[in-house]
Amino acid sequence: MADEQKFPSLSRAGLDRRGTIWGLLGVAVLLALTFIGSDGLVWFDAALVGYLFGMIFMVFGVIYRYTVWIKRPPTAMLNKRGWDAFKQRKAKNAAALPSLVATNLLAQGFIRRRSTARWIAHQLIFWGCILAALITFPLTMGLLHFESVGQQADRYQIYASRVGTLHFDADSIIGWIIFHGLDIAAVLVLAGVFIFLRRRLRDPGALAVERSGDFLALAGLFAVSVTGLFLTVSSIWLEGRFYSALNTIHALTVVLGLMYIPFGKLFHIFQRPGNLGVEYYKRANLEGAPAVCTRCGDEFASAQQVADLIEVLPQVGFDYSLQGSADGDGSGNYQHTCPRCRRAKVALAQSTRVKGFG
Structure with a gap:
């Protein structure tokens, strides 16, 4: 439904x-x-x-x-x-x-x-x-x-x-x-x-x-x-x-x-x-403002692309908003994290779950 x-x-x-x-x-x-x-x-x-x-x-x-x-x-x-x-x-x-x-x-x-x-x-x-x-x-x-x-x-x-x-x-x-x-x-x-x-x-x-x-x-x-x-x-x-x-x-x-x-x-x-x-979109993104990772502070993508992802993903059933974030403004969204930090978060979460590796 x-x-x-x-x-x-x-x-x-x-x-x-x-x-x-x-x-x-x-x-x-x-x-x-x-x-x-x-x-x-x-x-x-x-x-x-x-x-x-x-x-x-x-x-x-x-x-x-x-x-x-x-x-x-x-x-x-x-x-x-x-x-x-x-x-x-x-x-x-x-x-x-x-x-x-x-x-x-x-x-x-x-x-x-x-x-x-x-x-x-x-x-x-x-x-x-x-x-x-x-x-x-x-x-x-x-x-x-x-x-x-x-x-x-x-x-x-x-x-x-x-x-x-x-x-x-x-x-x-x-x-x-x-x-x-x-x-x-x-x-x-x-x-x-x-x-x-x-x-x-x-x-x-x-x-x-x-x-x-x-x-x-x-x-x-x-x-x-x-x-x-x-x-x-x-x-x-x-x-x-x-x-x-x-x-x-x-x-x-x-x-x-x-x-x-x-x-x-x-x-x-x-x-x-x-x-x-898509090619025109990519070129415009390269010339636009970059997105900054909320964890490490590095630039990792186009701010426009990240904003578009935050808008579209909930429409197809994937909402990555973090708890406590303001509704509708995209703040506190997992998409604001760079790929490297996402991998680090996954590793830390797994480590916490199994009470440490080794």
Whole structure:
């Protein structure tokens, strides 16, 4: 009952109202783009309708979960502080935004500092998924289609809705890359999956913190990639044998994968941009007043960060106020103690409890 009072979205009343509205608006936008972009469904491929249903479910689920997630006290506080920090120096922060996007979102340098192998795996899966999405989503929505040029059966033109763009020969290098773009994406994803599996099966530290959702995400990426490659194998080397069955299996894995995204580990794809606000928050804290430990007098963190912790923690069920402190002003709170002194207090408390060590 306490959790329901703190988080109304988790109550027995049902779905979060705001999340539902935003989710339905997102679905409406997706359907409108599909109708308009496919020229009134002229270029919509009915064979891809299953993929479209998967996209509809994914869009609603992602928007709904993001709306609920962003309202939780810790996330709401970080979101607020991030925007506050950004607005303090708009011009400077806006100029720094491309660099932050490149390093934090695209290059993912923070992962490379932990492990080069993990960084390579993340990059392979990241760019493989980006490439697959850039091809699959426009094709499914009818925003992208190919038309033969004149009477030449081996020459095509790419159309973005009604707008004609690139011409290419099917037998050229460009043509091969375009027609095998999803195969390239599958190979990139599989390479990343194998690196992750090798690490998770051989690294004792990774095994110690392993969760079922970690393997489920890798299994989903593996299934989508392998079944997609099987379609190419059937077309090129098996003269189309088993293609219909393989296509059904592949479509099922893709649709299930899209439906899984809002609920599984892959949802962090949509949470990751929030780290940009966290970076602005960190920079503002470095320039602000420091917090001073009430036990040793040393500076140990940002005063703003400590104040935010004191405000947020009680909202999620963790109140570190000390007995005798004034209510609501943050005085006498355990958060005003530096990490070193916290460890010392734990050791002293344990020593008192067992009446001394040794």
